[in-house]
Amino acid sequence: MNQYRELLQKHQQEVNVLPIRYAFGEQQFREMMNAWGLDPEKDLDKIYRLGDAGGFYLRTDARLVCDTFCRLKEEREAAIAEDKTGDGFIYQMFLCELSNHEYNYTEDVEETLDALGYTWEQIMADKRLLHGLKMAQKKITGQG
Template sequence: MESYRELRDKQQKEFNELPLGFAFSNKQFDEMMEKWGLDPEKDLDKIYQVPGGGFIQKKDHEHFHEVLDRHNAEMEAAKAADEDGTGFLYQMFKYELDNHEYGYTGDFEDTLDSLGLTWEEVTASPRLLKALDKASSEIRKREGC
Protein backbone atom coordinates (compact mmCIF):
# COMPACT_ATOMS: atom_id res chain seq x y z
CA MET A 1 0.00 0.00 0.00
CA GLU A 2 1.18 3.49 -0.81
CA SER A 3 1.82 5.90 2.02
CA TYR A 4 -0.30 9.03 2.27
CA ARG A 5 2.61 11.12 1.05
CA GLU A 6 3.25 8.86 -1.94
CA LEU A 7 -0.40 8.89 -2.99
CA ARG A 8 -0.69 12.63 -2.48
CA ASP A 9 2.51 13.32 -4.46
CA LYS A 10 1.46 10.98 -7.29
CA GLN A 11 -1.95 12.65 -7.50
CA GLN A 12 -0.44 16.14 -7.37
CA LYS A 13 1.93 15.28 -10.22
CA GLU A 14 -0.96 13.99 -12.32
CA PHE A 15 -3.08 17.05 -11.49
CA ASN A 16 -0.20 19.34 -12.48
CA GLU A 17 -0.12 17.62 -15.89
CA LEU A 18 -3.77 18.47 -16.60
CA PRO A 19 -4.24 21.01 -19.40
CA LEU A 20 -5.35 23.78 -17.04
CA GLY A 21 -4.75 27.46 -17.45
CA PHE A 22 -4.79 30.06 -14.70
CA ALA A 23 -5.48 33.74 -15.06
CA PHE A 24 -5.80 36.43 -12.43
CA SER A 25 -5.87 39.43 -14.75
CA ASN A 26 -7.15 40.25 -18.22
CA LYS A 27 -3.59 40.15 -19.54
CA GLN A 28 -3.00 36.65 -18.12
CA PHE A 29 -6.36 35.51 -19.51
CA ASP A 30 -5.49 36.79 -22.97
CA GLU A 31 -2.06 35.11 -22.82
CA MET A 32 -3.61 31.80 -21.70
CA MET A 33 -6.16 31.87 -24.50
CA GLU A 34 -3.54 32.72 -27.10
CA LYS A 35 -1.34 29.87 -25.82
CA TRP A 36 -4.30 27.55 -26.46
CA GLY A 37 -4.77 29.02 -29.94
CA LEU A 38 -8.08 30.60 -28.93
CA ASP A 39 -9.35 34.13 -29.37
CA PRO A 40 -9.90 35.69 -25.92
CA GLU A 41 -13.03 37.48 -27.11
CA LYS A 42 -14.60 35.10 -29.63
CA ASP A 43 -13.84 31.67 -28.14
CA LEU A 44 -15.29 32.01 -24.64
CA ASP A 45 -17.73 29.24 -25.51
CA LYS A 46 -14.80 26.82 -25.78
CA ILE A 47 -13.68 27.03 -22.14
CA TYR A 48 -14.95 26.40 -18.63
CA GLN A 49 -13.87 28.17 -15.52
CA VAL A 50 -12.83 25.96 -12.60
CA PRO A 51 -12.20 26.97 -8.96
CA GLY A 52 -9.06 28.83 -7.99
CA GLY A 53 -8.76 31.07 -11.04
CA GLY A 54 -8.44 28.08 -13.34
CA PHE A 55 -9.73 27.42 -16.81
CA ILE A 56 -9.97 24.33 -18.95
CA GLN A 57 -11.00 23.86 -22.54
CA LYS A 58 -14.33 22.13 -23.00
CA LYS A 59 -12.60 19.41 -25.03
CA ASP A 60 -10.58 18.48 -21.90
CA HIS A 61 -13.37 18.86 -19.35
CA GLU A 62 -14.39 15.19 -19.26
CA HIS A 63 -10.78 14.07 -18.70
CA PHE A 64 -10.44 16.66 -15.92
CA HIS A 65 -13.43 15.21 -14.06
CA GLU A 66 -12.30 11.63 -14.65
CA VAL A 67 -8.96 12.42 -13.01
CA LEU A 68 -10.56 14.20 -10.04
CA ASP A 69 -13.08 11.39 -9.53
CA ARG A 70 -10.36 8.75 -9.69
CA HIS A 71 -8.19 10.67 -7.23
CA ASN A 72 -11.09 10.88 -4.82
CA ALA A 73 -11.81 7.14 -5.17
CA GLU A 74 -8.13 6.25 -4.63
CA MET A 75 -7.96 8.39 -1.49
CA GLU A 76 -11.21 6.96 -0.10
CA ALA A 77 -10.05 3.38 -0.78
CA ALA A 78 -6.73 3.98 0.98
CA LYS A 79 -8.52 5.50 3.98
CA ALA A 80 -11.00 2.62 4.13
CA ALA A 81 -8.18 0.04 3.98
CA ASP A 82 -6.73 1.36 7.25
CA GLU A 83 -8.86 -0.73 9.56
CA ASP A 84 -7.46 0.50 12.86
CA GLY A 85 -6.25 4.06 12.16
CA THR A 86 -2.56 3.30 12.61
CA GLY A 87 -1.52 3.24 8.94
CA PHE A 88 -2.72 5.48 6.14
CA LEU A 89 -5.06 7.56 8.32
CA TYR A 90 -2.32 8.20 10.86
CA GLN A 91 0.09 9.19 8.04
CA MET A 92 -2.58 11.46 6.56
CA PHE A 93 -3.16 13.32 9.81
CA LYS A 94 0.55 13.52 10.68
CA TYR A 95 1.42 14.98 7.27
CA GLU A 96 -1.43 17.49 7.26
CA LEU A 97 -1.00 18.50 10.91
CA ASP A 98 2.66 19.26 10.18
CA ASN A 99 1.72 21.00 6.94
CA HIS A 100 -0.76 23.23 8.79
CA GLU A 101 1.59 24.03 11.69
CA TYR A 102 -0.31 22.14 14.39
CA GLY A 103 2.89 21.98 16.48
CA TYR A 104 2.84 25.77 16.64
CA THR A 105 -0.89 26.51 16.74
CA GLY A 106 -2.33 23.46 18.51
CA ASP A 107 -5.37 23.90 16.25
CA PHE A 108 -6.94 21.11 14.20
CA GLU A 109 -9.21 23.35 12.11
CA ASP A 110 -6.96 23.99 9.10
CA THR A 111 -5.96 20.32 8.93
CA LEU A 112 -9.55 19.11 9.05
CA ASP A 113 -10.60 21.70 6.46
CA SER A 114 -7.84 20.59 4.10
CA LEU A 115 -9.04 16.99 4.41
CA GLY A 116 -12.71 17.87 3.99
CA LEU A 117 -13.51 16.59 7.48
CA THR A 118 -15.41 18.05 10.40
CA TRP A 119 -14.65 17.55 14.07
CA GLU A 120 -17.98 15.73 14.39
CA GLU A 121 -16.99 13.26 11.66
CA VAL A 122 -13.66 12.59 13.33
CA THR A 123 -15.13 12.05 16.79
CA ALA A 124 -17.85 9.78 15.35
CA SER A 125 -15.23 7.47 13.82
CA PRO A 126 -13.00 5.45 16.19
CA ARG A 127 -10.47 4.95 13.37
CA LEU A 128 -10.22 8.66 12.53
CA LEU A 129 -10.08 9.66 16.18
CA LYS A 130 -7.35 7.12 16.94
CA ALA A 131 -5.31 8.29 13.94
CA LEU A 132 -5.68 11.97 14.82
CA ASP A 133 -4.87 11.35 18.47
CA LYS A 134 -1.76 9.33 17.62
CA ALA A 135 -0.50 11.92 15.10
CA SER A 136 -1.22 14.96 17.28
CA SER A 137 0.31 13.31 20.38
CA GLU A 138 3.47 12.52 18.45
CA ILE A 139 3.74 16.10 17.21
CA ARG A 140 3.16 17.56 20.69
CA LYS A 141 5.79 15.21 22.11
CA ARG A 142 8.25 16.17 19.37
CA GLU A 143 7.59 19.87 19.99
CA GLY A 144 7.91 19.47 23.78
CA CYS A 145 4.31 20.47 24.47
Protein backbone atom coordinates in the same frame (compact mmCIF):
# COMPACT_ATOMS: atom_id res chain seq x y z
CA MET B 1 8.37 7.76 3.02
CA ASN B 2 4.85 7.32 4.26
CA GLN B 3 1.96 5.98 2.20
CA TYR B 4 0.06 9.25 2.32
CA ARG B 5 2.97 11.29 0.96
CA GLU B 6 3.55 8.69 -1.74
CA LEU B 7 -0.08 8.90 -2.80
CA LEU B 8 0.06 12.71 -2.74
CA GLN B 9 3.14 12.71 -4.96
CA LYS B 10 1.56 10.22 -7.37
CA HIS B 11 -1.59 12.32 -7.55
CA GLN B 12 0.39 15.53 -8.02
CA GLN B 13 2.23 14.01 -10.97
CA GLU B 14 -1.09 13.04 -12.54
CA VAL B 15 -2.56 16.50 -12.00
CA ASN B 16 0.57 18.16 -13.39
CA VAL B 17 0.01 16.56 -16.80
CA LEU B 18 -3.66 17.51 -17.03
CA PRO B 19 -4.45 20.21 -19.62
CA ILE B 20 -5.05 22.85 -16.94
CA ARG B 21 -3.60 26.33 -17.18
CA TYR B 22 -3.47 29.05 -14.58
CA ALA B 23 -4.05 32.77 -14.80
CA PHE B 24 -3.87 35.16 -11.85
CA GLY B 25 -4.67 38.41 -13.56
CA GLU B 26 -6.16 39.91 -16.69
CA GLN B 27 -2.89 39.82 -18.65
CA GLN B 28 -2.19 36.18 -17.80
CA PHE B 29 -5.79 35.31 -18.64
CA ARG B 30 -5.46 36.93 -22.07
CA GLU B 31 -2.17 35.12 -22.71
CA MET B 32 -3.69 31.80 -21.68
CA MET B 33 -6.71 32.27 -23.93
CA ASN B 34 -4.51 33.34 -26.84
CA ALA B 35 -2.32 30.26 -26.34
CA TRP B 36 -5.46 28.16 -26.75
CA GLY B 37 -6.37 30.13 -29.87
CA LEU B 38 -9.40 31.61 -28.12
CA ASP B 39 -10.69 35.16 -27.86
CA PRO B 40 -10.49 36.24 -24.18
CA GLU B 41 -13.80 38.08 -24.44
CA LYS B 42 -15.86 36.07 -26.91
CA ASP B 43 -14.86 32.48 -26.13
CA LEU B 44 -15.59 32.28 -22.40
CA ASP B 45 -18.15 29.58 -23.16
CA LYS B 46 -15.32 27.29 -24.30
CA ILE B 47 -13.58 27.08 -20.93
CA TYR B 48 -14.29 26.05 -17.36
CA ARG B 49 -12.85 27.51 -14.19
CA LEU B 50 -11.23 25.07 -11.77
CA GLY B 51 -12.39 26.26 -8.35
CA ASP B 52 -11.09 29.58 -7.12
CA ALA B 53 -7.39 28.82 -7.52
CA GLY B 54 -6.90 30.48 -10.91
CA GLY B 55 -7.09 27.25 -12.90
CA PHE B 56 -8.88 26.88 -16.23
CA TYR B 57 -9.39 24.12 -18.75
CA LEU B 58 -11.09 23.73 -22.08
CA ARG B 59 -14.62 22.37 -22.13
CA THR B 60 -13.37 19.73 -24.55
CA ASP B 61 -11.09 18.45 -21.76
CA ALA B 62 -13.82 18.42 -19.11
CA ARG B 63 -14.34 14.65 -19.10
CA LEU B 64 -10.61 13.97 -18.68
CA VAL B 65 -10.23 16.52 -15.88
CA CYS B 66 -13.37 15.43 -14.02
CA ASP B 67 -12.66 11.72 -14.39
CA THR B 68 -9.10 12.20 -13.15
CA PHE B 69 -10.13 14.14 -10.05
CA CYS B 70 -12.90 11.62 -9.29
CA ARG B 71 -10.45 8.72 -9.59
CA LEU B 72 -7.90 10.44 -7.35
CA LYS B 73 -10.56 11.00 -4.71
CA GLU B 74 -11.60 7.35 -4.94
CA GLU B 75 -7.98 6.22 -4.53
CA ARG B 76 -7.58 8.32 -1.38
CA GLU B 77 -10.89 7.03 0.00
CA ALA B 78 -9.83 3.44 -0.72
CA ALA B 79 -6.54 3.96 1.13
CA ILE B 80 -8.45 5.37 4.10
CA ALA B 81 -10.91 2.45 4.03
CA GLU B 82 -8.04 -0.06 4.05
CA ASP B 83 -6.71 1.38 7.32
CA LYS B 84 -8.85 -0.56 9.79
CA THR B 85 -7.33 0.95 12.95
CA GLY B 86 -6.23 4.49 12.07
CA ASP B 87 -2.60 3.60 12.82
CA GLY B 88 -1.45 3.54 9.18
CA PHE B 89 -2.58 5.67 6.26
CA ILE B 90 -5.01 7.72 8.35
CA TYR B 91 -2.35 8.57 10.93
CA GLN B 92 0.13 9.46 8.17
CA MET B 93 -2.51 11.61 6.45
CA PHE B 94 -3.23 13.60 9.59
CA LEU B 95 0.45 13.87 10.53
CA CYS B 96 1.29 15.27 7.11
CA GLU B 97 -1.64 17.68 6.90
CA LEU B 98 -1.38 18.89 10.49
CA SER B 99 2.26 19.71 9.77
CA ASN B 100 1.34 21.43 6.51
CA HIS B 101 -1.17 23.59 8.37
CA GLU B 102 1.23 24.51 11.21
CA TYR B 103 -0.57 22.63 13.96
CA ASN B 104 2.62 22.75 16.04
CA TYR B 105 2.13 26.55 16.32
CA THR B 106 -1.63 26.93 16.28
CA GLU B 107 -2.87 23.66 17.80
CA ASP B 108 -5.94 24.26 15.62
CA VAL B 109 -7.13 21.39 13.45
CA GLU B 110 -9.82 23.28 11.51
CA GLU B 111 -7.62 24.12 8.50
CA THR B 112 -6.45 20.53 8.34
CA LEU B 113 -9.98 19.18 8.44
CA ASP B 114 -11.05 21.68 5.77
CA ALA B 115 -8.13 20.70 3.54
CA LEU B 116 -9.05 17.03 3.87
CA GLY B 117 -12.77 17.66 3.43
CA TYR B 118 -13.80 16.48 6.89
CA THR B 119 -16.04 17.96 9.55
CA TRP B 120 -15.67 17.41 13.28
CA GLU B 121 -18.84 15.37 13.18
CA GLN B 122 -17.30 12.99 10.65
CA ILE B 123 -14.14 12.63 12.71
CA MET B 124 -16.09 11.95 15.89
CA ALA B 125 -18.29 9.40 14.12
CA ASP B 126 -15.35 7.30 12.87
CA LYS B 127 -13.12 5.87 15.61
CA ARG B 128 -10.32 5.22 13.08
CA LEU B 129 -10.24 8.87 12.01
CA LEU B 130 -10.37 10.07 15.60
CA HIS B 131 -7.61 7.68 16.65
CA GLY B 132 -5.35 8.67 13.74
CA LEU B 133 -5.93 12.36 14.40
CA LYS B 134 -5.18 12.05 18.12
CA MET B 135 -2.02 10.05 17.41
CA ALA B 136 -0.80 12.69 14.95
CA GLN B 137 -1.59 15.51 17.36
CA LYS B 138 0.41 13.79 20.11
CA LYS B 139 3.34 13.16 17.77
CA ILE B 140 3.48 16.79 16.68
CA THR B 141 3.21 18.18 20.20
CA GLY B 142 5.82 15.74 21.51
CA GLN B 143 3.38 13.81 23.67
CA GLY B 144 3.45 10.62 21.65
